[in-house]
Each structure stands twice: as C-alpha cells, then as structure tokens.
Amino acid sequence: MDHLFTKLKTIEPAREFQARSKMLILSEAQQPRRFAVPQFFSSMLRSSVTFALSAAMLFLLVSGLSLLNKQVISPAVASALDAQSLTREMSSFNIQIQIAKVKYYDASAQQLQVALGETSQTIHTNALDETQLHTSSYDPSL
Amino acid sequence: MIEGEKYYIEKAQRGDHEAFGVLYDHYLPQIYRFILFKVGSKAEAEDLTHEVFLSAWRTMPNYRMQGHPLSSWLYQIARNAVIDFYRTAKHHIQIEMVSEDSLQPVASGQDSLDRSLEMEQVKKCIAQLRPDYQDLIIMRFIEELPTAExxxxxxxxxxxxxxxxxxxxxxxxxxxxxxTYGPPFHEA
Known part of the structure; x- marks a missing residue:
C-alpha cells in the first residue's frame, strides 16, 4: 500500500490556480499586529504572578488553618496548647489541691474531736454506772 | 519544514510578499491534497485552499511560533475550513465522486492508466474511513508528517x-x- 500512498503524493494543484491564488492573496492587506508583551517580559511576568499567587495561597492556607483550629475545630484543644494558660491552669490546680487538703484536715480534726469527746463521755458514763451497781449490790444495810 | 522557516515567517509577519510566497509555494501542494481528499472536488479544493492561505496571510502578523512547523497551523486552518464547508454547504460530495482528472498528477507520464486505477481504489478505501482517520491517513502516510506534528x-x-x-x-x-477481493466469506 506504501507505493500507492507515494503515488497519491504526486497529486498537485494546477499551476494556473497556484499563480492566480497567490496573486490574489498577496493583494489583500494583513491584519494589524496585536500588541503583545515581548516574550522575555511575558515569561518573567508569568513566573512572578505564579510566585505571588503561590505565596498568597500558602499564607491563606496557614492562617486559615490556624484560625480554624482556634475557633472552629476545638477551642479546648487550642487553649490547651497555649503555654501560659497551661501554667495558669497548673498553678490554680495546686492551690485547689491545697485548699481541698486544708478543708479535709479541718473537717477530719473536727470529726475526730467530736468522736473523742463522745468516746470519753461514754467511758465516763459507763464507769459511773458500774460504780453505782457495785454500790447497790453490796449494800450492808440489805 | 523549509530550511530557515523562522526567517521567512518573521519576514512574512512584517508583510513581506516574497517571504510569504516561499512559504505558500512550499506548503500549497500538501494542503491542497489534504483538502482534495476531504471534499472530493477539484473546484471546491481550490476554493478552500485559497481561503486557507488567504486566512494565513491575513492573520500572519499575529501567528506565534511555538516550535512546530508552519504546516501544523496551516493544517489546523484547513481542517476548520473543511468542517465549515460541510457545515454550511448542503452538498456532501463523497471522495468516490472525485473525477479521475482531478486526481491526475501534474507531472503525469507513463503508466497513467494503472496509476489512475490504483489511486481510484485507494481513494475509495480512504473515503470509507472515519473523518479523523482520513485526516490521519492523509497526513501520516501520504504527506509523511511526523506524529508530533x-x-x-x-x-x-x-x-x-x-x-x-x-x-x-x-x-x-x-x-x-x-x-480488491470482495467481502469476506462467512460460512453459514
């Protein structure tokens, strides 16, 4: 089939057409050239714009993520990551522990005092009762 | 691709008739053949080829060289011209209808009858293909354009x-x- 393709390649336009068409074409005016930025400047402009857009996108991405993390996703997590608030929380936690301890000791001391008082009173009463019993059972008048 | 094509293009962009003439003479035959195989009529092929080169001349100042030969751009204009031709024209001449005369090469010599018959056979086969396959066959195997182009x-x-x-x-x-051999035989 190759030789047939080669033969088809020998088809050519008529010489009269070729000459007439060329003459008519060249008698026409060309379109005015559109203003075009020179190649070097256009490529430089393109790379600059690309860089600026990339930087802006990166900035927006980082700031957006940070904002999102602080306000939307988890405020608790965001505040937990803040060092100052952590210190504050830690110190207040210690104070709370100490206050709780004092309260506990105070309460337990009072309870102990009450318990001791009750215990001593009970012992005293029992001793009196036993004395009275002995006294009544060995009454010489009986 | 013509040697020093960039030089001729740049000159033609500035309105140089001679430079455009060089490009025209070089690319006219292949664009003409491409259009002839697509539209099937010598007269229509000549008209469309003229339109393609007229459009190229007019818009030449705004043509941007991108490393491809000028023929890529001319083929694109030609393809669009053929599409417009079939879109606007009511007549759909098949390639089988191309007269023998229109397929005669200018430098015809001996074996003209055999050549005509064979060419008739090939053009009929090409006409049976899809339009994009036709474009491909013409550009690749008749004009021998590289795949990239x-x-x-x-x-x-x-x-x-x-x-x-x-x-x-x-x-x-x-x-x-x-x-050549008729439709394939299928046993019942």
Missing part, C-alpha cells in the same frame, strides 16, 4: 495519535482487502 494538528497526545494510526491503518487494510 499530527498530534498538534488534531489536538491529541502523541500516544493517542499512534493508537489512532494503528486503528486507521487496520481499517484501511480491511477496506482495501474488501475492495
């Missing part, structure tokens, strides 16, 4: 063009076989 003209990747080329050639072989 065809890819630019068709707006496809080189890989896609290679795949299309394979299918187009298979279809063409099948059509040629049918044309």
């Amino acid at each position: 065809i890819a630019t003209v068709l707006g496809k990747s080189e890989g896609a063009v290679r795949l299309m080329q394979h299918r187009a050639l298979n279809d063409l072989k099948a059509a040629y076989h049918t044309q």
